[in-house]
Amino acid sequence: MSRAPFDAVLFDCDGVLVDSEPITNEVLRLMLGDLGWVMTPRECLRRFVGVAVADQTDLIEERTGVRITQAWLAEFRRRRSAELARRVAPVDGVTEALRAVVARYGERLACASGADRAKVQLQLDTTGLAPFFGDRVFSGMELARSKPAPDVYLQAADALGVDPRRAAVVEDSPAGVRAGVAAGARVLGYCPGGPASSTPADLLALGAATTFASMRELPALLGAPAPPPAVRPAGP
Template identity: 50%
Template sequence: MNFKAILFDCDGVLVDSEAITCGALRDQLEASGWRMTLAECMAYFVGKAVRDERVVIEARTGQPLTEAWMQAFYAQRDQALRANLQIIPGALAAVQAAQAHTGGQTACASGADRFKVEMMLSQVGLMDFFAGRIFSGHEMPRSKPAPDVYLAAAAHLQVPGSECLVIEDTTVGVTAGVAAAATVWAYCPLPDAGAALLQAGASRLFSRMSDLPELLLAR
């Protein structure tokens, strides 16, 4: 079957942002009393909304997760992203192929806040492909792993979830896509992550974003 819509996650799928964001988060948490390595921070937080981890953060830091704390994190994060963000190799061709495959029925459905998503897509030259079709988990009743952000994107495109392809890179995101009844392909540049992504419900793994155009043609 041909997919009628293709929905992309953003962080780790279109932009190489996860280590940058987690670096800023790790520094902010350490200043508040929760010390961990970057690898530990990424293992815990990648794919999750920071606000959704309020109980754990407050328990580990002994401090309330205030709006001022979040804004300080956002400022540090955004400064680091502006200085260091790069597009995922092959993402431009992947998005162009997805648009050709679906007649322009593509969207970006992220667990991140809208400002961050739009800033990143603009910075790497992908904004024109998704303008007006960007969906943030922060604006939904529930963020990933709930399916809300993918259901909202599919509804906007007027395509049933079952006729959508979701491109994800985390178990949290794969779970969300599967819960939206979509087919989920997982971008998995690290072989060690593949088993967990398949267990979460991904039906295909691919290790290079540049492989997506060929995979779509093979459908």
């Protein structure tokens, strides 16, 4: 087999591995509404996808007149986690894509999220994706800067012992693409469409090397064998 085009593959979590953004954002939208900032679901997604709520304290105060506290953030995370534990699911096709990527890269892949570790691990455990990553899970919230800063991708690449310039980053948000590009990686932008999705033009303008609309396309972009087609139950 020829050499893989990358030395490692680094995955974002929310919106790339798990379909969590609409769930998290609905909790956030309702709690911000209680503070006086009323938004449509689409507007909340546009403003908050890919960024940490804790980093938006100034913006929230500007729009509501309320300085959110650690207690408010803790309640947000409690409600969010309860909803995610009940409803979160893997992104369509990602389980098959990960099997193909693991067949090509082995343990040279990691999950590098801007979210807090408890949320990331909860989602990976709930969706059955945790075994693909083992202990190779990294949280930008544990670093001095989260996305769009490159720190979490640099940490993940260092832990895997690879030059970040030889890594592929799989991202779906503007903040995440900025982080991957700043790390020097080649960013593959996932744009499945829908209200939580960025457009290909948006991610390409920020430096993504290419975009794709289905996780079934990802293995080929990484030089991995294509996953077998999903088996659908026979009809009655």
